[in-house]
Amino acid sequence: MDSKSEGEDRPWQSYHTAYTNAKAGMEGVDKEKVQKVVYEMSKGSKYFENEQRKEAYIKQKIENLGQQRAKLTDKDIAHFQKIAEKKIVELEASRDLTKTWLHTDMDAFYAAVEILDNPSLKGKPLAVGGMSMICTASYEARKFGVRAAMPGFIARKLCPDLIFVPTNFDKYTHFSELTRKVFGRYDPNFIATSLDEAYLNVTEVWSERGLSGEEVAAELRGAIYDETGLTCSVGVAPNRMLAKVCSDINKPNGQFILPNDRGAVMTFISSLPIRKIGGIGKVTEYLLRDVLGITTCDDMLKNSALVCALFSDLSSDFFLSVGLGIGGTHTPENRMRKSISTERTFTATSDTILLFQKLADIAETLSSDMQKENLWGRNLTLKLKTSSFEVRTRAVSLQKYISSKEEILTHATNLLKAELPLSLRLMGLRMSQFRDEDKHCSVDPTQKTLSEFILSGSSHSKEYDSRDISSENSDFLLEDKNLSELDGTREKEHRCLISEPESSSKREELGDSSSGKDTNGTCGGNANCEIQWVDGYICSKCGIELPSGFEEERREHADYHLAQFLQQEEKTHVARDKVYHKLEHSSPKSKRQKASLHGGKFIPIDAFFTKGKKNL
């Protein structure tokens, strides 16, 4: 078949941005018609153009991986065959068939809750969400090709009678809690992965009560229905990976049980499309299919040598375990939240004032969310989506943990400033690297002890970020014994040296140009900055104790205060031109910025998979 001419006749066929893989309830959908509508409504838009760029990028990845594959010699393949066989033996030895896992998935959860709340919606095509995006579609709506993650205006085109209901997460949370009460009776340590999905280790119930997998699943589904009025689908299998696949088989309101038997697992997995496995999405599916011809889990094993040759250790381990039907069987330890974020989409704008206003709103939301959970973080990431849908993230690691709106906004503003001018349609902020609650420490985790501080000779380096002294939470440097003795007065003096926030690059430049100190350890003779050694060894500015023998260290310390002083000066624009003449060469923009698909340069595929080649 001439795919080129086909592509020209039916361009929508090559536009498989979304909605191409069947979801439950979409079996009878006219896929081509849906694809055509989506294509027609998207074509020419900036979103569409960006999707085209992404598609091209994936194609490039496929091509590059194909070239890597072509370079493999017979010797290489024999080598990786041995590696693969070893891995398979190890994985097989780790296979655990003694556990029984159950995965539950509520049927069209948000839509079902809305129908329960308003029974007149029953039997009608319903979408939960808005014109820009819908979260869930009822089974009646799915018959038209409407589904989650589809923009509302396209959904309406597919189904003109579609009823839209706005999301109401309080309602969904309430019903989710009801389901979790039921789950808790079967496994007190159940793992909830979202409001409507959970994994339960039912090994105990199964054996203690002498119930079969079928019986446990049926009983649980009955209990959920009795206590919520909602239906769910259940999968039972020897591990979580398989249980999840199983819960999708007889959706909605059904169940599927896979026995704890190796033969049954291998039969089940052999013809299973890899896309059914959690963790394998569109890109991985195409990559494996187009480069290695892998479409089923069994194909993973058949191509194990190539899988090991072309992918990283972690990836190949995962792919081979997929081929063997091996998944997680132990309940993971209590997993702590690792990040918290908030983002907002708005009408694209390049109005700086408006953008900073929105950033302030987002910072406020993030701060409020963090405070609700008593979180303090030191890694702030700004996410931007330009009007052409290009996504950028810019991050900064701070020297202390923060959580207030003001502090978040200060750092977020610096990050945004470095990117402007820009027309944006989305901004978001994410905080990570949380303070360890157990330790209850708010000191700078990257901070050096006093001796390290002195020995490093970098008193003006980024480790000593003067910005961060400015908050109320000024436990700054208290880790050091000497400084922990600082009383309130000295801390106050510390704060007196605070200048307006500056970019780190500016501070670094400052350090470089702070050599105008004199040998007495005073700051260039300027009375405002001059330090005295009280009692012969205590810094009059901050209280640091440095005995008289430490002349070099004293000079370094004076240097630090000079840097602080100059920052203060900079605030009043006195010394700016003299001191910061090199600033323009050190803006955050000059930092590394990877070539992305949006820059017209593709990241070579070998950049993604070099680790996989390390055994060559």
Next chain:
DNA sequence: GGGTTTCGTTGAC
């Protein structure tokens, strides 16, 4: 050269 940080990507719901 190894550890850390930053950034982009992928995937799930």
Next chain:
DNA sequence: TTCCAGTCAACGAAACCC
């Protein structure tokens, strides 16, 4: 009329730092 989300985690590579 409305015109493609929000949140979280993980991985991997390159840059950065020492």
